[in-house]
Amino acid sequence: MSGQIDEGLRSELQRQGIWVTSMQDLYNWGRRSSIWPLQFGLACCAIEMIATAASRYDLARFGGEIFRPSPRQADLMIVAGTVTKKMAPQIVRLYNQMPDPKYVISMGACAISGGPFKQGYNVLKGIDRYIPVDVYIPGCPPRPEALLHAFMELQRKIDGQKLTGDNRAEHLNPAQPSEFPVPAFGAHDLEPPANPDVFEPPKIERT
């Protein structure tokens, strides 16, 4: 597997016209070059997401232009926009329906923390209260370049994932949950207001 090929030997062979790779590199190369995002937009950021996929910015250069309408065929969920409490259960459900390995980009201030609408009674203060997030993009809305950067960061993350060993990728770990509980509509708020297994408010205390 990867890491066991001698780098010197590999480059020597490459010079001779023989391209040697490992299963892991090939697998990750394939995965990172064909990330299919879920065609799913929430608010303003979704328009920038469309602009990223459209003529000028052209997400297809990174292999991510195939937006899938069905979560069953998607690898990546771009949470683009304000997540309201009414919408949050559907987002968790969509995430649960995506097959592993799956990734989440939290696009824009609203999806990170509620953003400018933080004080709203119906606004979820960040999608990471219910599902794990891989890449956060700040901005309101982030420019298409920022989304492209996040996309490249995600590709870098996929490239670095191991297939075996103790620090193998999360989706290969049987103990890692692939689905998360869907919150219910309560009388005053969502129940529970955050999933304690996923979300832990960052501690400001330092020692």
Add this chain to the structure above:
Amino acid sequence: MSATIQTFEPAERPPTTMGARLEGELMEVSMGPQHPSTHGVFRMNVALEGEIVRKLKPVFGYLHRNHEKIGENTSYLGSMPYTDRLDYFCSMTNNWAYALSVEKLAGIAVPARAEYLRVILAELTRLQNHASLLGFLLSDMGAWGTPLMYAFREREKILDLFESLSGSRMMCDYMRFGGCRVDAGPDWMERAKKIVDSFPRFLDEFENLILSNEVVIARTQEVGKLSADLAINAGITGPMLRACGVNYDVRKVDGYGFYPRFKFRVPLGEHGDTYDRLMMRALEMRESVGILKQAFEQVPVGPVMNPKVKIRAFRPPAGEAYGRIEAPKGELGFYLISNGGTNPYRYRVRPTSFINLTVLEDLCLGHTVADVMVILGSVDIVMGEVDR
């Protein structure tokens, strides 16, 4: 005319392609909130008989982000950036509607150059909104990609103009009570002129591409017809109203801003069907180009802000005001009540696309599911404004 609530009796059933009607029980389908062509997080509960829509109930609130509550808890100026995020395609017109209402509330005059700049920016907004709408509508019909790419190519040019003027592509936050935030330099005007001059070429190309297309005609003509009486009673505004032949354009009726100084025509439809709604957008873009060309010629030099307006601790006198403009999607209004404090006591947005959706069920009854997407696309909704 006594308006009545439409009952959900099956309308006259159109013949299916198989010649005979398929009998069966109604099947309820929930379309959305995650659906590739609902333009955001819109949801409809549809009762289907085969493929024919017999009942349709829109479900709102998936993007209800409490704009009005936040508006009541922030200062008047503090709400300006939030208005950008209402209808996030048209932040300039949202700014204008809000600024106009506050100017009414406080009795503020606006300098001439600022009024011209507002007209220029509002019409540029109309161009990019209508172009993108046509692109989205076509991709709802299955022309996935190409028309949208054309539209977004033009949209990016206009967004570049917005960005160099206001600092942001989409969320411009450009207008202020009593004028505009910064002045547009001569080079900006030159660039804008160039883009506007080349816009009719895009329109020719686009209209050749789509409007005479056989598939588009088959999919849109006689689909989703709306009568003028129902449209008026249901408060439909904008191109959707004018497609029914009702001559009502707030730019002409209210004559807000400097619109009375411009010569332009209001395109009117005849049938009120989806094709007419689509054509309205195409024709309005031509008129907007005309307005822009006049504005570039007339725009005077001068200040862009009324110097008497207090920016900090702005307190309008107690009272209330309702101001409205003709936004690209229809009539956008703001209703403000001031009690003399720094925050509005009541801050209300009259959401165009929300009210335009009132008749969605009437438009869709008797048509197929595939037509629902086309009809919804022609209504031109943006969820940020529908749910606020």
Add this chain to the structure above:
Amino acid sequence: MFLSRRRSSAPDVESLEQIKGGAEAAVPGAKIDIIPNPGPSQQSSLLIDNEHAAAVVKFLHDDPALRLDFCSNATGVDWLDRTVKKTVKVKRVIDGEEKEVDEAHEELVPGYLEAVYHLYSMTHKHGPVVIRMRTVDRAKGARLPSLTPSYRSAEFQEREIFDLYGIRFDGHPDLRRILMWDEFQDYPMRKDYREPDDYEYEPTPHDDVLAKAREHYAPRPYLDGAENITAQPQ
């Protein structure tokens, strides 16, 4: 002709008087008050009694000179209970002598919910005529007559008022929550609504959000600069 045809503008108080007179003549028993607007916008409004509201609105809609056929905006307003301080001259006997004394007197004005409609005419191109209706109190079952039978455009907007303010509209064909979910019990646009406390974490706190976020962080035992974003030791 009640209103100027030249340019759409709000009717002044005189033409509102005419509208009021016309409506009161057309609908026997109707009681209409003119609510003046002190601000520069000149948009005064008509307060219609709830009992005759439907008939008055039908008159406004059908009257050939008015023909207010377009209800542009419908919304709610919440007016809390408030106390008005009044100084009343009271005669008192002080030191055996009768004197006039100013006495501060607090009067409680009970709160109410209000529905405001902005009517325009597409036929004659005039408006807005602003009409309002008021509930008796702010209790949960506050009721008003629905104007949806006259104006279809009020259908979703009245549902929204019901959702956010809790006014029940009699005669509305489909009165359900529209923006919030059905299980939700509060009326969030009311002024005394308290939102759920979910400010456990805030990356960039400021103003009200800072105050709310502070409640979630324990007071710091010593000062190292971070105390600005945590609660102060009591």
